[in-house]
Amino acid sequence: MNEFELIEHCFAPLAGPEGLRLKDDTALYTPRDDCELVITMDTFVEGVHFPDGMYGADVAERLLRTNLSDIAAKGGTPRGYLLSVAMNSELMEQWLPAFAKGLETTQSEFGCTLWGGDTTATSGKAVFSITLIGEVPKHGMVQRNGAVIGDDIWVSGVLGDAMLGCHLVTNQLISPAPNGQDIYRFESAYWRPEPAVKLRTILREYATAAADISDGLMADVAHISRLSKACAALNFDALPFSMGGEIWADGQNDPIAARIELASFGDDYGIVFTSSPKDRQAIFDAAREGRLQMTLVGSILPGEGSVCIDVEGQEIAWPKKGYRHV
Amino acid sequence: MNEFELIEHCFAPLAGPEGLRLKDDTALYTPRDDCELVITMDTFVEGVHFPDGMYGADVAERLLRTNLSDIAAKGGTPRGYLLSVAMNSELMEQWLPAFAKGLETTQSEFGCTLWGGDTTATSGKAVFSITLIGEVPKHGMVQRNGAVIGDDIWVSGVLGDAMLGCHLVTNQLISPAPNGQDIYRFESAYWRPEPAVKLRTILREYATAAADISDGLMADVAHISRLSKACAALNFDALPFSMGGEIWADGQNDPIAARIELASFGDDYGIVFTSSPKDRQAIFDAAREGRLQMTLVGSILPGEGSVCIDVEGQEIAWPKKGYRHV
8 A cells, every 4th residue: 555545544534524535635614603613732752752662543542632631621522633644654554554543433432533634754753743623612611710719629530540551551660560450540541541521511611710631730730820820729638549549659668759649740631620619519410420530629729839738737749840751 | 941931932922812822722713603614734844845954934934835825725814823843852942933933924924823732852853733724705615626627727826946946955956057036036936935825816706626736736736637527638838937947947958848847846836726718807807916927727628637738739748746755
């Protein structure tokens, strides 16, 4: 198969009507009249955002899911995406079919389709980029700057499973050794993070501000507190970890430092959001009904920055954290 | 400057309101009610789509302009773009300010703004990708499959100046040596191709099908004839070249083969489009009024494929041409 046939074979089946069967250089999209668009773009570089030589389907799922997570944090409904692939042209024939398979699985789970893109050869590291377009009701986008003093802070999902998964896929030793079920759980959390698309009804109805947890809980909640001109106070003992995460943390020399590590690594792709305490019960109920794990982890206070406090009211020192590579 | 400061310094000034000052992971865009969206994505790889070690402003202008050309071919009005940059993190500090300058020049000329994107480090070849969003009136997108038998075929601009420019910027000898004005003209055609955005009124009103000339005239007109289920017949002697291009071709051993080369190299980013012969005078008038170079180069016939015919009615053999690297 030459490059054109390969693209036709792999990608054309993923195209929605907006993609014009990928026969054109552009997509044509008619947004609904009552909607605004939320648009995000994420890029993965081989050896930086995923280890060298990984399986194509895993990379594709993780890339599309991280984009979906950005849209989910806005309360958006994903619609379509454009894909840029730059990779070694000789590897394409082996790689692209699995990569396309990963896209297919993910797009059918989350209800979006491929609308276009560009495929090129590079002699360097592979670079994949997705631009994802979603819809929100008019004036309905959940921003980052709307938190008000007194608001609750919520987190969806658990923290740190993706960190342990990253250690596993990069062949770093985890001690104590997790059982088979936890290995699967951690690796899935890394390769197939769960974008909180199902949370969108709750976010649209109740959230005053939201962000997805990509850089680590403290870093992401700090975006909210900074833009909302307030202080985010987290309750350390309320942070949600999986059973496997707890077991791992308790097996470390400093279980508290281990939990901080779990919570600050990032790549979790749950949502941290704020809402009024009067909506607390409604959020609990909606979470139960939707079978969504949701944890009340703190509140918005006067001041600035973010703090994390233990059960005795002592501040827990949190490491500064910026961008992190694989 | 660290990476974040550099991005803030270089890119935030380019952001439109939809870009939310690049403080958020997503853009928020409210399309006008009477519009549909045309969306395109193009990727440039260092050493493939532009020579290694080139000046940032040139690369940025060329990348944004090739995207603009796709939107122009649809009769679209460009609105905003998302940008992915993957490059060596140590080179960023030297490179990004000039790259951003090139974006700024181009976006202000064509009326679009930066809405978001992603900047990442790679140890491999630099890869740049732009997703550009434009508006067309509802049901107003000019497609590729609407040509009908009897239609005229038109080309905007000239063919092959970008090829000679590409030779110059990659230090290939051009003989006979062009004069200074032609050198400037050829290099500009390569780095700053003129997206036919000004043509959109004409395209929306008269074109039955259109494509931008990126792969070479014959390859691009073949997209139209194939999708329109007809044959594109080009008149070789009508093809538009610049004076400098004619001088170069006449200096070659085989001036006809040289003209075929000029016309089939691609990267011209003019538009090839079809329209009814009854609109011929109106198109001539509109072109004159808009100071647009527009040439009638052939017609749509029954059959399939594309042919090029000389003044005596003989078919000119045209080389097969697919994708071409720098």
